[in-house]
Amino acid sequence: xxxxxxxxxxxxxxxxxMGVAGSAPTFSISATMVTLIGAVGILxxxxxxxxxxxxxGIVFAYMHLNSHAPNAGASYxxxxxxxxxxxxxxxxxxxxxxxxxxxxxxxxxxxxxTLLLISPKLADSQIAVTACAVAWLMVVTVxxxxxxxxTGKVQVIMTTFxxxxxxxxxxxxxxxxxxxxxxxxxxxxxxxxxxSPTSFANxxxxxxxxxxxxxxxxxxxxxxxxxKKSPGLGAVAAMIVVIAAFTAFAxxxxxxxxxxxxxxxxxxxxFDVANKLFPAPWSYLAVLALMLSTIGNLETxxxxxxxxxxxxxxxxxxxxxxxxxxxEWLTPHWATFLIAAIGLILLVSSLTSESIATVMKASINIxxxxxxxxxxxxxxxxxxxxxxxxxxxxxxxxxxxxxxVISALALWWAAVLTVMTFDWITTAIAxxxxxxxxxxxxxxxxxxxxxxxx
Numbered sequence: 001x002x003x004x005x006x007x008x009x010x011x012x013x014x015x016x017x018m019g020v021a022g023s024a025p026t027f028s029i030s031a032t033m034v035t036l037i038g039a040v041g042i043l044x045x046x047x048x049x050x051x052x053x054x055x056x057g058i059v060f061a062y063m064h065l066n067s068h069a070p071n072a073g074a075s076y077x078x079x080x081x082x083x084x085x086x087x088x089x090x091x092x093x094x095x096x097x098x099x100x101x102x103x104x105x106x107x108x109x110x111x112x113x114t115l116l117l118i119s120p121k122l123a124d125s126q127i128a129v130t131a132c133a134v135a136w137l138m139v140v141t142v143x144x145x146x147x148x149x150x151t152g153k154v155q156v157i158m159t160t161f162x163x164x165x166x167x168x169x170x171x172x173x174x175x176x177x178x179x180x181x182x183x184x185x186x187x188x189x190x191x192x193x194x195x196s197p198t199s200f201a202n203x204x205x206x207x208x209x210x211x212x213x214x215x216x217x218x219x220x221x222x223x224x225x226x227x228k229k230s231p232g233l234g235a236v237a238a239m240i241v242v243i244a245a246f247t248a249f250a251x252x253x254x255x256x257x258x259x260x261x262x263x264x265x266x267x268x269x270x271f272d273v274a275n276k277l278f279p280a281p282w283s284y285l286a287v288l289a290l291m292l293s294t295i296g297n298l299e300t301x302x303x304x305x306x307x308x309x310x311x312x313x314x315x316x317x318x319x320x321x322x323x324x325x326x327x328e329w330l331t332p333h334w335a336t337f338l339i340a341a342i343g344l345i346l347l348v349s350s351l352t353s354e355s356i357a358t359v360m361k362a363s364i365n366i367x368x369x370x371x372x373x374x375x376x377x378x379x380x381x382x383x384x385x386x387x388x389x390x391x392x393x394x395x396x397x398x399x400x401x402x403x404x405v406i407s408a409l410a411l412w413w414a415a416v417l418t419v420m421t422f423d424w425i426t427t428a429i430a431x432x433x434x435x436x437x438x439x440x441x442x443x444x445x446x447x448x449x450x451x452x453x454x
Contacts, residue, residue, distance in 0.1 A: 008224075011230060016237045020163070025166055025242055029246065110136040111133035112129050155300075163245070177255045178255070310323050
């Protein structure tokens with residue numbers, strides 16, 4: 001069997017679509033908006049703007065690191081080369097763990113949205129939602145494992161339709177509720193001074209879940225044409241799109257829905273907004289957007305997991321079997337099947353929770369903290385790698401040094417403050433799942449070192 005991914009399968013448009021799909025606008029809004037507004041209230045749009053700026057600093061770090069050394073392992077490979085194998089391993093392990101935990105967060109809304117279209121009564125049944133989520137997990141696994149070209153084409157189509165639907169809903173909300181907003185937003189709500197340190201930290205970590213996933217474009221760099229430029233440019237363009245989408249829809253939600261309506265929305269908040277704007281069945285376009293977004297996000301999460309594991313296995317850090325690529329499809333199929341199996345186990349385990357909302361809230365906070373950890377490592381790696389070569393250009397000083405360092409420190413600070421507010425179970429999962437990486441690290445095989453960055 002081959003040990004090389006299919007080269008030149010994707011282009012710049014695919015990189016942008018993958019980056020947007022990784023952050024999954026409709027899914028992230030549906031899964032996280034209620035939690036964010038519950039944490040910071042009317043400051044939700046500002047939280048998304050400021051967190052988006054912080055993440056943009058990390059996006060620039062990824063862009064520059066990828067331009068210097070393209071690698072499917074992304075943060076794992078770069079941190080390994082710059083700060084050493086151990087720290088690099090845990091950067092990659094954080095990607096793997098967060099992607100695995102995300103299997104529950106991604107598939108549950110897909111199941112819920114599907115049942116809303118078929119039988120709204122079943123959408124309130126945790127068992128029915130979980131069963132439907134399992135079905136979607138199987139379908140997406142087949143698409144991902146069958147080849148990156150197929151996945152890329154499907155992703156561009158789904159992302160385009162999703163953004164069109166969101167734009168229509170947002171425009172209708174402004175026209176209908178602009179003069180009679182249920183929550184009046186002023187410039188004060190967009191000021192950094194409106195936050196306390198704790199509220200900013202809590203809002204930033206929750207908002208980070210909105211943006212998490214854009215870096216899949218860099219994990220696909222070995223399968224992308226012009227691999228040193230297109231993935232990075234695609235990620236920057238995708239981040240600009242999702243910052244605008246998230247901020248706009250946070251404002252739309254506060255404009256259209258009351259506090260009570262927001263609290264009761266759960267993961268159906270986009271549908272509830274659309275339901276106040278359009279008569280049935282047109283309001284169900286929002287449910288379609290959620291389905292497309294969730295399926296796309298599930299795809300990109302599986303891609304990120306499998307490519308990171310592929311890169312670590314190729315370097316001998318993990319068992320060699322995970323770097324085996326299918327002869328016909330040229331995808332790391334065993335790693336893809338592994339993430340599907342983990343998703344099935346976690347989905348079944350989620351049935352022991354009291355409610356879908358409990359599962360979603362816990363996974364959002366855990367993934368936000370873990371993303372802050374490995375994004376911060378990549379930001380610091382960029383600043384250290386280019387600390388001398390960036391000094392000849394103001395743009396490079398800003399995007400290679402200043403923004404990555406500020407972003408990394410701010411994300412780490414927010415993560416620490418947020419972990420201090422967790423209950424012991426959430427803390428144990430967030431920290432314990434990372435510490436589990438000690439087991440494969442100790443048992444890792446001795447083989448070729450990761451990339452060397454000079």
